[in-house]
Structures are given as structure tokens and as C-alpha cells.
Amino acid sequence: MAFYAYILLCNDGSYYAGHTDDLETRIAQHQSGALGGYTVKRLPVKLEWAQDFPTRDEAFDAERQIKGWGRAKKRALIAGDWDKISELAKGRAG
Structure with a gap:
């Protein structure tokens, strides 16, 4: 199973x-407002970047x-x- 940061x-x-x-489901949840929080008042949203990781910890x-x-x-x-x-x-750093 893959995990994603996005x-x-x-x-x-x-x-x-x-x-x-589950990237596809999560984006749909954001778009529908089902997750509440930050994105619900800033709809619609658009996926700009995603990368898969082998573990949930790495994605987190x-x-x-x-x-x-x-x-x-x-x-960048x-x-x-x-x-x-x-x-x-x-x-x-400087």
C-alpha cells in the first residue's frame, strides 16, 4: 500500500x-467539504503536487x-x- 503527501x-x-x-478519495473529500477544517472555506481546491511514500510515517x-x-x-x-x-x-539557514 502506498501513502501520499500532497x-x-x-x-x-x-x-x-x-x-x-487514498489520494483520489481524499481530494474528493476536500472538494465536497466533508473534511471541514482549513479547506472547507477555501473551495474549490486543486491538487498541485503529490508524492508517494512506502510508509504512513514518511508521508506524514x-x-x-x-x-x-x-x-x-x-x-519550487x-x-x-x-x-x-x-x-x-x-x-x-544564513
Whole structure:
């Protein structure tokens, strides 16, 4: 079984990060408002990025890491721009 970390783009332009073991169902739950919370007041949402992981712990760790990132770093991840992610990480450390 695969587990996923994902980023949604909300209708207000904000990003939401989460994790799940059923990506299709989870996105449908967000879209319908069934989950409540952050996304329910920011519908519709659009899946911008997802990655599969072998364990729930790894997917959850990725979600927590992404939630700690700023908007520019999330955009770089969505674009697959690893150089930009590295550059942004160095800037924060300095």
C-alpha cells in the first residue's frame, strides 16, 4: 500500500499540505467539504503536487516538513525545481 503527501491550491490562493493512503478519495473529500477544517472555506481546491511514500510515517513527515515551508519553497517543490529549494533552504539557514 502506498501513502501520499500532497499540496492543494485553495481558491484563495493559499496552499494546504496533507497526507493520505487514498489520494483520489481524499481530494474528493476536500472538494465536497466533508473534511471541514482549513479547506472547507477555501473551495474549490486543486491538487498541485503529490508524492508517494512506502510508509504512513514518511508521508506524514513530508507533510509536516512542507507545512513548515514558505510559499516560495512550496512553489519550487510543485515545479520540481530542486535547485531553488536548495537555494531557499540555504537562505533560511544564513
